Amino acid sequence: MASRFILRNAEPKDVSDILRLIKELAKFEEMEEQVVLTEKELLEDGFGEHPFYHCVVAEVPEEKQTPEGKVVGFAMYYFTYDPWIGKLLYLEDFYVMKEFRGYGIGSEILKRLSETAVKCRCSSMHFIVAEWNKQSIEFYKRRGAADLSHEEGWRLFEIGKQSLIKMSAK
Amino acid sequence: MKYSIRSARAQDCRDIERMIMELALYEKMPDQVKISHKELERDGFGPNPFYQCLVAEVPEERSSAEGHTVVGYVLYYYTYSTWSGRCIYMEDLYVMPQFRGEGIGKALMASVAKVCREQQCVRLQFSVLDWNKPSLEFYLSKGAQDLTDKEGWHLLRFDGEALESLAEEAP
Numbered sequence: 046m047a048s049r050f051i052l053r054n055a056e057p058k059d060v061s062d063i064l065r066l067i068k069e070l071a072k073f074e075e076m077e078e079q080v081v082l083t084e085k086e087l088l089e090d091g092f093g094e095h096p097f098y099h100c101v102v103a104e105v106p107e108e109k110q111t112p113e114g115k116v117v118g119f120a121m122y123y124f125t126y127d128p129w130i131g132k133l134l135y136l137e138d139f140y141v142m143k144e145f146r147g148y149g150i151g152s153e154i155l156k157r158l159s160e161t162a163v164k165c166r167c168s169s170m171h172f173i174v175a176e177w178n179k180q181s182i183e184f185y186k187r188r189g190a191a192d193l194s195h196e197e198g199w200r201l202f203e204i205g206k207q208s209l210i211k212m213s214a215k
Numbered sequence: 216m217k218y219s220i221r222s223a224r225a226q227d228c229r230d231i232e233r234m235i236m237e238l239a240l241y242e243k244m245p246d247q248v249k250i251s252h253k254e255l256e257r258d259g260f261g262p263n264p265f266y267q268c269l270v271a272e273v274p275e276e277r278s279s280a281e282g283h284t285v286v287g288y289v290l291y292y293y294t295y296s297t298w299s300g301r302c303i304y305m306e307d308l309y310v311m312p313q314f315r316g317e318g319i320g321k322a323l324m325a326s327v328a329k330v331c332r333e334q335q336c337v338r339l340q341f342s343v344l345d346w347n348k349p350s351l352e353f354y355l356s357k358g359a360q361d362l363t364d365k366e367g368w369h370l371l372r373f374d375g376e377a378l379e380s381l382a383e384e385a386p
Contacts, residue, residue, distance in 0.1 A: 174368070185373075191371065
């Protein structure tokens with residue numbers, strides 16, 4: 046069915062598709078109401094003077110497209126820094142529409158990202174996965190990923206806007 | 216004045232390198248430090264910086280036994296949340312043991328919180344080792360939430376051989 050597809054860098058015209066897929070992934074993670082990002086912000090933040098992220102999209106030919114369009118998967122990433130080893134590639138979101146899975150789109154996206162990481166002199170690629178998401182954890186572990194929370198004890202913390210305002214006012 | 220907080224300069228990279236190693240020793244992983252002040256200079260002070268850094272400095276008369284006046288640092292960078300947009304990730308926060316208890320750590324974090332506000336970043340994220348009780352308590356007292364605990368997030372990594380072989384399979 047969807048055996049033919051292409052991967053390409055996202056363009057400004059893709060922002061509505063990207064937001065659609067972001068919401069689909071958030072729904073799967075049971076946190077749909079937490080998506081407050083708009084198309085306007087995605088456009089400004091990804092394609093403005095200072096891009097905050099990079100994006101790769103998977104597209105199927107016209108005859109395979111859904112009512113929503115030809116873009117059926119995406120990965121959003123950016124570069125981070127580890128003071129021990131230098132540049133890293135951080136994978137923020139990675140999603141393929143349910144009906145287009147099983148055709149290798151996810152694997153191809155991951156390979157392309159790792160190629161980008163190696164080309165850009167990144168020592169590794171980091172990302173977070175929810176511990177109940179066994180399917181995704183297996184997908185990554187099969188390809189050689191290490192669970193640093195499990196192996197080294199790292200816990201992810203966050204300080205939200207209200208606490209930040211309080212802290213910066215002192 | 217007991218101390219001041221300012222943006223790091225290229226010349227601070229040797230001090231930053233020293234403190235990175237001190238922090239790595241505390242985290243029980245000193246053999247994992249592979250970069251030096253050279254990479255820090257290239258990657259933080261070139262035309263396309265990969266990180267931002269603030270340092271805490273004390274006056275000459277308060278310098279450490281070894282003569283250091285740069286006694287703390289915070290290293291951070293911009294990230295992006297597909298749910299809420301611009302964020303800051305605080306990669307390292309460290310104050311030399313003999314200069315703790317004066318509010319330097321708090322001041323460094325408050326400075327980053329200020330940057331968040333100025334750059335319209337909606338949140339500040341960072342990671343802490345599960346055995347690091349003093350740091351866990353410090354952050355929780357500032358209103359931080361443990362998302363690994365609350366939402367089950369785990370940090371995963373592809374590196375070395377795994378990353379290379381993944382890349383080699385690319386079309």
